[in-house]
Amino acid sequence: MFDHNDGQERKPTILVVDDTPDSLRFLTTTLSLAHMTPLVARDGLAAITLLQHTSPDLILMDALMPKMDGFETTRRIKANSAFQQLPIIFMTGLTDTDDVVRALKVGAIDYVRKPIVVEELLARIHIHLANARVTHASQVALDTSGRPALSVDASGRPLWLTPMAREILERLFPEWPAISRALPAPLRLAIQQLQEMDPTSGTCVPVKSGSSTLEITLLRRTSAHHWLFRLAERREGEEERILAARLGLTAREAEVLLWISRGKQNREVSEILAISPRTVNKHLEQIFEKMGVENRASATAIAVTTLAD
Template identity: 50%
Template sequence: MTTRRDLVLVIDDTPETLGMLTDALETAGLTALVASSGQAALETLRHVTPDLILLDAMMPGLDGFETCRALKALPALSPIPVIFMTGLSDTAHVVRGLEAGGVDYVTKPIVIDELLARIRVHLGNAREALRTRAALDAAGGFLLAADEAGGLLWCTPQAEQRLADALPGFAITSFRLPAGLEMQAGERTLNFSLVGRVGPGERLYRLTETGGGQEEAFLQTRFALSAREAEVLLWVARGKPNKDISDILGISPRTVNKHLEQVFIKLGVENRASAAALTVGELARRG
């Protein structure tokens, strides 16, 4: 069985540079794909997803900075690491490339051994981030990743659905985390709790929500519940199983079950179906 070779897209308007880099990449065991302009690269990326991109900063027409911003705006392409190639030594241009979404840069004339070393590092980082993301998607949970500025990079399907339900017009490419990591969405309160880092420049957050407090407060008073018991009961009434409630509230399924044991006693019922029916009826009478 043939091992898949990593695919590197080289974007440069100089034929000599394209030829030199193609030879070096192929010799190093990588597959090279070339584009001679930013516009041609974006067209190529409609059909092929490379593992890494080498991008010339200064090109006529759509320059490297604009090209990088355009591809980073597309969710399917945004995880691809981009290494800028530039003859510019001005720090402002280096910063501009990183702000556009690049992960690294090399200066021309290019030192091949140095470039290949950087490529291997960033390919390894990208693979690790991809494995982490795939594992999170498979395991489920309301998780999302954002960059240092709070821009949303990706989220699990569950988190994406919750944000879409709560925020009309939600889009991954334009959403930013609120400054206080909490926001109101109608009667819902969305909370973003930092979990840790999952890759270079990526922070992982858990998304939880509450119903705005009014219904919980009513149930707390009506049945002499604790605040957490009222939250658990409200989500039971909304048809959520213990696993979903634990994800929503950021507590363990075992803790959810412990709260429910107390809720059943206080409501004088024997199971969650009876508790849900009683709760729905009380909330309906409340108006």
């Protein structure tokens, strides 16, 4: 992050939420010595109030506090779409695994155990600040380019959506509340299944919605926790029309090319389109000639690129 006024890298701002004076003194001193700007909130309500007036780069959240504990505080912060990307690191003396899982479920990105080891804390802060910068830069780039894209964490929970992605989801899933912290169920399940496959960039899965198909394509993983996807809405027959118009093909040739680009062999295409294998071969000859290619691999590559554009 840079200050546009003087070109110098500005100090990251860290909000410390803790009710213990000794912990606050220790943490604010540690952060100041590490060239960070500490802000302080002595309980969850104070933290939420403070966030109405400022946007820190990261929050250090104590788990156990009076009035409102760290779990409820984090849940309320993450319920605000403006803070869904804000990294929150829990500080806890709790040793039960269930408490750690609970912290991650409400929106924490990491945790450190008390008593805190300075080197470990600073290392985790630097890692999550760097990841947040990359994610923010990706979102800004996609927002300004007007592309439908979204980012999710390792459990499929949305971190952010571009305006165009939100528009597509609202149209295809009218019952889905845009303010929800979860994606529409069909999309969420498809993304979770894709994540379990350990996919490579470019892997695509379809989700059917009425007469449209929503294609979800993995662009990249910015870290172990951030997955970036592109969305594309395909209406029934739209892909065939695109291929026919852009590549100068007849409607039937476009249908044949579409199925070939999906990895179907000639015999399978003949069964799908209810035409003879010989007719499929004749169409392919015409397709290759019109596209100026010699084989199905080249034709497939052009078809895939055409539809992606």
